[in-house]
Amino acid sequence: ERRKREREMSAVLLLLASLLFQLVAAEVVSCPDQQSYCNCSSTASVCEFILRIEYRHTFTSYKLFGSNNQQSFDGEGYFLNRSGYIPTVQQDGDCNFDDPRTRPFTGSDFTRRGCSVPMTVDGVNYRAIIAINGQIPGPTLVVTSGQTVHIRVVNSLVSQSVSIHWHGLFQKDTPWMDGVGFVSHPPIDPGSSFDYIFTAGQSGTYWYHSHVGSERADGLFGGLVLRDPDTFFEQVVRPQILPEDSSSILVDSPELHTITVIDWMREHPNDMFVKMNDSLFFFPDAPVSTVPDRSNTPHEESDLIDGTGTSAVPYWSGLINGRGRFDSNTLAPLSVFSVESNRYYRFRLVGSNAMLAFNFSIDGHTLRAIASDGSYYQPRDVEYIVIHSGERYDFILNTTNPNRGQTNFWIRAETLVDTSPRQSVLAVLSYTNGNDLDWRNGYSNIPDARPTCTSASPCRVLNCPFQQYPAGSALTCISLMNLSSLFPPPTNKLPKFPPSSSCPDCIHFLNFGFDGPRDDSFINGKSLQLPNTAYATNCAQYTSSKSIINTCDRCTVNTTSGCRCIHVIPIANAATFDPNSDEHESIIMIFSSLNSPDTHPIHLHGHNFQILYTGYGTYDSNGKVTSPSTDLVCDTVGNNICVTPRWANGTPPAGLMARVSNGRVIGSAISKDTVMVPGYGYVVIALQADNPGYWFLHCHIEFHQALGMAAIVQEYDPLQHKAPPPNINNHGSFQWSVEEFKQFQDDGSTCADSIASTGGAPTTGGISLxxxxxxxxxxxxxxxxxxxxxxxxxxxxxxxxxxxxxxxxxxxx
Ligand SMILES: [Cu+2]
Missing domain, CATH: 1.20.5 (Single alpha-helices involved in coiled-coils or other helix-helix interfaces)
Known part of the structure; x- marks a missing residue:
C-alpha cells in the first residue's frame, strides 16, 4: 500500500518536473538529414535549429554518418542513372538494393540502409546543388508566434560565403539578424557558422533563403511557418475563414502542406549570371544578353499572355518541393501531398521562383485564399492564384466533395508565357497516400481535371500581373485591391496620404527596369553596388570621415550610362524615432516599371506595407499592353534611362485618392511584404516608419537583384539604429546564446550610445555585454x-x- 503510494508520488513528481522543464526550456529541434520539416513544439520558449549548408549532386545517394544518420559524409556517394537506378558498377554494401535494376527508389529503402534518398530534381539535370540538411528545398521550419528562435547556420560550402534572410520577418530591434550579406552582417565564410537569434513576433507563412549572389536559384531556401497561438486561431481567425462550417475538421499541418515552387536552371546560376552581367554576345548579330536556349540557338524573349516581356533566361524546368519533370515525358518522381476526405486543409504556397511568375491551381478543387505574406484578408474562392518570387499565399482546400470521381489530382504551377501547351510544373494531390501512384509510368492514371471556365461562369484568378485577360478567355482577374483586410490596423497605425509635408524623404518614386545601351538593371538609373562593410553591424562608420554611405550622391546619371553605386534611400532621416509612440512617420513609395513591359516582384525588408493602389498601362482589344500608364511621367536621360518618375499632372490619380479616407490609407487595404509591379504599370505602397535600421529593397527576380535592381533603405538616422552585438563582424564563426541575446536586448543600446561609450573611437562592432x-x-x-x-x-x-x-x-x- 505504502510502496504503491510512493510510486504514485514519484510518478506525479516526474510528470510535473517534465512539464515544468518543457515550459521553461529551450527545445533542440530535431532536423535530421532529408527530413522535410523541423517542428518546434508550441510549449517551448526557445526553439533551436541547425541548418547545415553543403554541396550535393543530383542523382546521387550519400552514405550517412553521425548519430541517427544525421549527417552526410562528403565525398562518399553513388551516382544513379537517369531512370533512377544505381548502375551495377557502383553497388556497395551500404547503399545497395536487393536488385537495383528492378527496384525504384521510394525513400524508405535508402534511409533503412543509412543512405540519403537521391534527389532527381527535374529528372534530367546532372548538376551540383546547394542543399540544406541534405535536401532542396531545405526543411520547413515550424515555430509558434512569440517563440525565440535560435538558428545556427553552418556553411560547409568550400568556395562560397552564404547568409540566410528570414523573408517577411520584421526583425524589430534586431536589424543585424536580417541576413542580407554585406548589408545586415558580413556573409558567413566557408567553414564558419553564424547564430541567428530573434523573436518570432509575427504569424503566418514566411520563408528563408540565401541573400548572397544567386545561391537561392541553386536550392538554398526553405519554408518558415509561424503558427498563430491555438486559441487565437480557433476563436478569432477560424470563424472568419470557415464561417459556414464550424464543426468540421480544419487540418493545419505546415510540415506536410507547405508548397514551394521554383523555375529551375540547366546550368549553375553563376554561369547564367556571368552571361547576363557581361551582356555577352554568344551568337553573331544577337541582341545583348542573348543566351542559348535548350536547342543551342539564341533564346528569343517570349511574350507573356498580355504581351509583356519575360526574362532573357530561357525556361528550362520547374520544381515543386524539389521535384519536377523536364518536359512532360520525363520519368521522375514528383512531390505528393496527401489529404483525406471530409476535411478542410490549410495549404501554404511559397513563391520561391527564380525568374518567372506561376499561375497555381489544383485540378478538381477550388482554392479559398485567406492570407498573403502573413496577413489575413476576407476569404476569396478562386480557381487560380498567380504567385511571383517572394510572395506567399495561404489557402483552404475543401475535401468534402463526395463526387470527386478520382483519387489523385494534378497540382499545377504554370508560367504565364504565351505557349501551348503552357510551361508547367506538376505535383500530385492524393486521397490515397499515393499508394495507387507509380512514377515509372509517368503517373499515367491521373486524369486531366482542370477547372472548367466558360464565359457564363468565368474562372477567377487572384493577383494577375496585368489588368485583365484578353476578352473571351473566360478568366476574371481579382486584383489585390479587391481584397479586404481581415484585421485592419487601428486608425493611428494607418499611414497618412500624403505623408507629412515636413518630411522631405517620406515619399519616393522608384522606377525599376533595364535601361540604357547595356540594358543595365536599374532603380532610377542606379545599379546597386554592395558595400564592403555591412552597414547594420558597423556603428563606427558614422563618425569616421572615411565613411561611405551613399556613393550615388557623387554620381550623375549621364547620357551614356547609369551609375553603379551604393544606393542608399533615406526615409524619416530627419525625424526622431520614439519607440514608445503609437504613431510614426508615414512613408509612401511608388514602384513603377515604365520603360520596359516587365513585371517586377518588389520586396521590402523590415516591414510589410499596405497596398494603396495599382495602376496599369494601356491595353489593346486583344488584351496586349501597348504603352505605359499615363498617370506617371519620367524624365529620361541618354538612352532611355528613367531617372525621375513622378505624377504626370503633379497630383495622384483619382483612383488612388478613392483609397484614401480622412487623410489616411483605408483600413481595408491589405498588407504584404512583396508585391508585383505590372509591366508598364505601377504600385503605390504605404507604411509607418516604426523600425529603424538598414533594409534591403529589391526586385525578387534572382538575376534582376543580383545585377543591381536593389537599394538600401536607411530608416531614421543610423545613430538611432540598434547597436550590433559584439564580435558580429569578426571573421570566422559568430556564436552566442539566447541568454546573451536577451541580455543584450535588455541593454538596448543604439549606435549613438555605443559611440558615446567608446568616446567616439571607431570600433568594429557594437558595445560589449x-x-x-x-x-x-x-x-x-x-x-x-x-x-x-x-x-x-x-x-x-x-x-x-x-x-x-x-x-x-x-x-x-
Ligand atoms: Cu525584376
Whole structure:
C-alpha cells in the first residue's frame, strides 16, 4: 500500500518536473538529414535549429554518418542513372538494393540502409546543388508566434560565403539578424557558422533563403511557418475563414502542406549570371544578353499572355518541393501531398521562383485564399492564384466533395508565357497516400481535371500581373485591391496620404527596369553596388570621415550610362524615432516599371506595407499592353534611362485618392511584404516608419537583384539604429546564446550610445555585454527556478496529503 503510494508520488513528481522543464526550456529541434520539416513544439520558449549548408549532386545517394544518420559524409556517394537506378558498377554494401535494376527508389529503402534518398530534381539535370540538411528545398521550419528562435547556420560550402534572410520577418530591434550579406552582417565564410537569434513576433507563412549572389536559384531556401497561438486561431481567425462550417475538421499541418515552387536552371546560376552581367554576345548579330536556349540557338524573349516581356533566361524546368519533370515525358518522381476526405486543409504556397511568375491551381478543387505574406484578408474562392518570387499565399482546400470521381489530382504551377501547351510544373494531390501512384509510368492514371471556365461562369484568378485577360478567355482577374483586410490596423497605425509635408524623404518614386545601351538593371538609373562593410553591424562608420554611405550622391546619371553605386534611400532621416509612440512617420513609395513591359516582384525588408493602389498601362482589344500608364511621367536621360518618375499632372490619380479616407490609407487595404509591379504599370505602397535600421529593397527576380535592381533603405538616422552585438563582424564563426541575446536586448543600446561609450573611437562592432547585469540576470533565473521547484514540491506534497486523508476516510467508512 505504502510502496504503491510512493510510486504514485514519484510518478506525479516526474510528470510535473517534465512539464515544468518543457515550459521553461529551450527545445533542440530535431532536423535530421532529408527530413522535410523541423517542428518546434508550441510549449517551448526557445526553439533551436541547425541548418547545415553543403554541396550535393543530383542523382546521387550519400552514405550517412553521425548519430541517427544525421549527417552526410562528403565525398562518399553513388551516382544513379537517369531512370533512377544505381548502375551495377557502383553497388556497395551500404547503399545497395536487393536488385537495383528492378527496384525504384521510394525513400524508405535508402534511409533503412543509412543512405540519403537521391534527389532527381527535374529528372534530367546532372548538376551540383546547394542543399540544406541534405535536401532542396531545405526543411520547413515550424515555430509558434512569440517563440525565440535560435538558428545556427553552418556553411560547409568550400568556395562560397552564404547568409540566410528570414523573408517577411520584421526583425524589430534586431536589424543585424536580417541576413542580407554585406548589408545586415558580413556573409558567413566557408567553414564558419553564424547564430541567428530573434523573436518570432509575427504569424503566418514566411520563408528563408540565401541573400548572397544567386545561391537561392541553386536550392538554398526553405519554408518558415509561424503558427498563430491555438486559441487565437480557433476563436478569432477560424470563424472568419470557415464561417459556414464550424464543426468540421480544419487540418493545419505546415510540415506536410507547405508548397514551394521554383523555375529551375540547366546550368549553375553563376554561369547564367556571368552571361547576363557581361551582356555577352554568344551568337553573331544577337541582341545583348542573348543566351542559348535548350536547342543551342539564341533564346528569343517570349511574350507573356498580355504581351509583356519575360526574362532573357530561357525556361528550362520547374520544381515543386524539389521535384519536377523536364518536359512532360520525363520519368521522375514528383512531390505528393496527401489529404483525406471530409476535411478542410490549410495549404501554404511559397513563391520561391527564380525568374518567372506561376499561375497555381489544383485540378478538381477550388482554392479559398485567406492570407498573403502573413496577413489575413476576407476569404476569396478562386480557381487560380498567380504567385511571383517572394510572395506567399495561404489557402483552404475543401475535401468534402463526395463526387470527386478520382483519387489523385494534378497540382499545377504554370508560367504565364504565351505557349501551348503552357510551361508547367506538376505535383500530385492524393486521397490515397499515393499508394495507387507509380512514377515509372509517368503517373499515367491521373486524369486531366482542370477547372472548367466558360464565359457564363468565368474562372477567377487572384493577383494577375496585368489588368485583365484578353476578352473571351473566360478568366476574371481579382486584383489585390479587391481584397479586404481581415484585421485592419487601428486608425493611428494607418499611414497618412500624403505623408507629412515636413518630411522631405517620406515619399519616393522608384522606377525599376533595364535601361540604357547595356540594358543595365536599374532603380532610377542606379545599379546597386554592395558595400564592403555591412552597414547594420558597423556603428563606427558614422563618425569616421572615411565613411561611405551613399556613393550615388557623387554620381550623375549621364547620357551614356547609369551609375553603379551604393544606393542608399533615406526615409524619416530627419525625424526622431520614439519607440514608445503609437504613431510614426508615414512613408509612401511608388514602384513603377515604365520603360520596359516587365513585371517586377518588389520586396521590402523590415516591414510589410499596405497596398494603396495599382495602376496599369494601356491595353489593346486583344488584351496586349501597348504603352505605359499615363498617370506617371519620367524624365529620361541618354538612352532611355528613367531617372525621375513622378505624377504626370503633379497630383495622384483619382483612383488612388478613392483609397484614401480622412487623410489616411483605408483600413481595408491589405498588407504584404512583396508585391508585383505590372509591366508598364505601377504600385503605390504605404507604411509607418516604426523600425529603424538598414533594409534591403529589391526586385525578387534572382538575376534582376543580383545585377543591381536593389537599394538600401536607411530608416531614421543610423545613430538611432540598434547597436550590433559584439564580435558580429569578426571573421570566422559568430556564436552566442539566447541568454546573451536577451541580455543584450535588455541593454538596448543604439549606435549613438555605443559611440558615446567608446568616446567616439571607431570600433568594429557594437558595445560589449555588461558583466554585472549578466550576473544579476543569471541570479534571477536561478532564483526563479528555485521558486518554481519549491512550488512544485509543495503542490505534490499537498496532493499526497489529500490522497492520504481520502484513503483514511475510506478506511473509516
Ligand atoms: Cu525584376
Amino acid at each position: 555588461s558583466q554585472t547585469k549578466f550576473g544579476v540576470m543569471i541570479g534571477v533565473i536561478v532564483l526563479l527556478f528555485i521558486v518554481v521547484v519549491v512550488m512544485a514540491i509543495v503542490s505534490c506534497a499537498y496532493f499526497v496529503y489529500r490522497r492520504k486523508v481520502t484513503t483514511r476516510h475510506e478506511r473509516f467508512r
